[in-house]
Amino acid sequence: KKHQEVLALLEQHQSLATNSSYFLIKANAYKALEQTEEAINHYKLSIEVHGPSADVLTNYADLLFKQHQSIAAKELLTDALAHSPDHAPALLLMAEISKQQGNYELALTHYQSVIAQDENNEIALLGYAYLLTEMERPKEALILTAKLGEIAPNNPYAKLLHASIITQQGNDRQAQSILREIQQQILSLDPNQQSE
Numbered sequence: 104k105k106h107q108e109v110l111a112l113l114e115q116h117q118s119l120a121t122n123s124s125y126f127l128i129k130a131n132a133y134k135a136l137e138q139t140e141e142a143i144n145h146y147k148l149s150i151e152v153h154g155p156s157a158d159v160l161t162n163y164a165d166l167l168f169k170q171h172q173s174i175a176a177k178e179l180l181t182d183a184l185a186h187s188p189d190h191a192p193a194l195l196l197m198a199e200i201s202k203q204q205g206n207y208e209l210a211l212t213h214y215q216s217v218i219a220q221d222e223n224n225e226i227a228l229l230g231y232a233y234l235l236t237e238m239e240r241p242k243e244a245l246i247l248t249a250k251l252g253e254i255a256p257n258n259p260y261a262k263l264l265h266a267s268i269i270t271q272q273g274n275d276r277q278a279q280s281i282l283r284e285i286q287q288q289i290l291s292l293d294p295n296q297q298s299e
Contacts, residue, residue, distance in 0.1 A: 123153040157187035
């Protein structure tokens with residue numbers, strides 16, 4: 104409903120089309136409404152009217168990635184990073200694609216690039232920690248989950264990963280304690296948030 108309201112507002116104020124984010128906002132609203140064709144048309148329109156930008160290219164790439172078009176998404180991300188080499192959303196998505204394609208070392212490099220800019224970036228730290236566990240480097244992953252515990256003490260994904268790593272190391276008691284914490288945290292949410 105919120106995205107439809109955004110689209111209705113933008114339709115009423117088409118004079119805003121001169122603003123470089125006009126078509127991007129429309130494309131993202133269509134994307135959220137799962138109107139893929141409209142979203143793609145508006146990303147292309149944004150690039151055509153206002154030229155390519157890291158934001159537009161990354162959002163467009165994200166849509167293609169979710170449509171299982173990783174190769175096309177990667178091409179857009181390469182262009183986005185050519186425009187803005189430190190664009191964190193592009194680096195994070197590039198890390199995800201690299202991981203999916205089995206190129207773990209490249210994925211690590213992208214996560215490291217984001218962390219170098221923002222050492223408290225939860226998404227990069229969590230992705231990096233997950234990747235380290237997949238690469239069977241639990242000690243390094245444990246250090247990252249401990250850091251995540253400090254900067255995002257309520258992040259259930261970080262807690263779950265932490266519990267998983269320490270269980271693998273044989274510390275069942277501490278893992279059970281963390282899992283109870285997660286359960287309590289989930290129970291304190293409303294039913295919709297719980298299902299999420």
